[in-house]
Ligand code: CTP
């Protein structure tokens with residue numbers, strides 16, 4: 121009998137409740153995506169890790185996680201994502217842990233305690249914490265049908281551990297459950313609850329993301345830095361030049377002249393982030409002496425800037441950019457702008473506004489565009 125452990129990480133959800141432009145598992149905190157945080161914390165106890173990625177994001181996950189991790193295509197539900205991963209487990213593994221990417225900060229020590237219980241002979245082990253709210257069962261019309269005794273209730277987390285054969289047998293069921301222990305219980309297998317951990321909470325809403333960042337920044341959570349950036353470019357005399365602004369292409373509008381694509385909003389945000397981190401500015405990082413950035417898109421520069429500030433130990437709290445000019449009108453495409461900018465910044469909170477200048481100055485005279493941005497970043501420890 122071997123006692124090797126395989127870990128399945130369902131990361132195939134889209135994160136509707138988080139409201140990000142990226143699948144939730146690709147949202148970053150402290151310079152790493154949630155799925156990387158989860159994988160890193162499980163790696164010490166696993167000899168095989170299988171991640172279920174959202175359809176269409178498999179290659180991105182592979183690039184991010186490297187060759188050691190098996191990436192499979194997730195299903196339309198969590199249960200189906202786990203099923204998709206199960207068939208890839210090498211049969212040498214006696215134990216399987218199933219762990220939500222959304223519980224990105226669940227510590228290695230928790231996974232170790234789950235494994236210890238399995239090695240001590242349990243067939244199914246789940247972490248759980250006492251609930252502080254009274255929980256009521258309701259019917260379809262919202263009338264209470266039952267109030268279970270609170271002291272006997274536990275809020276259940278992941279990683280959940282199983283003997284491999286027990287989990288495989290349970291997944292023969294066609295039922296949909298929000299966790300794997302649910303399927304195992306249905307077959308009459310005893311499921312042991314061990315003490316959970318506060319850090320194993322599920323990142324579901326934007327508030328949860330802020331809490332996760334607090335856990336990561338630890339005692340340094342007062343170390344916030346603000347930055348400011350501006351950029352301006354003249355409209356091109358070449359009316360065929362495309363306009364790139366706030367990460368999107370504005371068909372029918374005349375573009376601006378400049379090194380790179382001239383996206384003033386993206387450039388102002390890069391400068392704001394670099395200035396907040398005291399890392400210089402766009403020119404000193406990607407200037408004309410760096411020919412590889414000639415013609416670089418605004419999105420590319422935002423991505424590179426995110427890498428630089430992450431390497432320096434910072435996470436983005438939020439960025440805000442205001443575009444100044446007579447045209448294009450931003451309002452109708454504001455959501456697209458926010459989506460493009462946020463995606464390039466690893467799912468960071470972005471706001472986009474715009475103004476004209478009452479006919480004054482080069483923007484008011486319709487000669488060009490400018491943008492001003494602020495960024496708030498937080499120093500993180502891990
Ligand atoms: N998950 C999955 N495949 C799905 C749905 C969810 O692998 N079809 C994963 C998620 O990626 C997450 C875990 O199951 O790691 C728990 O799901 P949840 O927290 O609900 O994440 P999402 O479904 O992405 O979020 P939401 O319900 O807000 O859309």
Ligand code: MG
Pocket residue numbers: 133
């Ligand atoms: Mg979900």
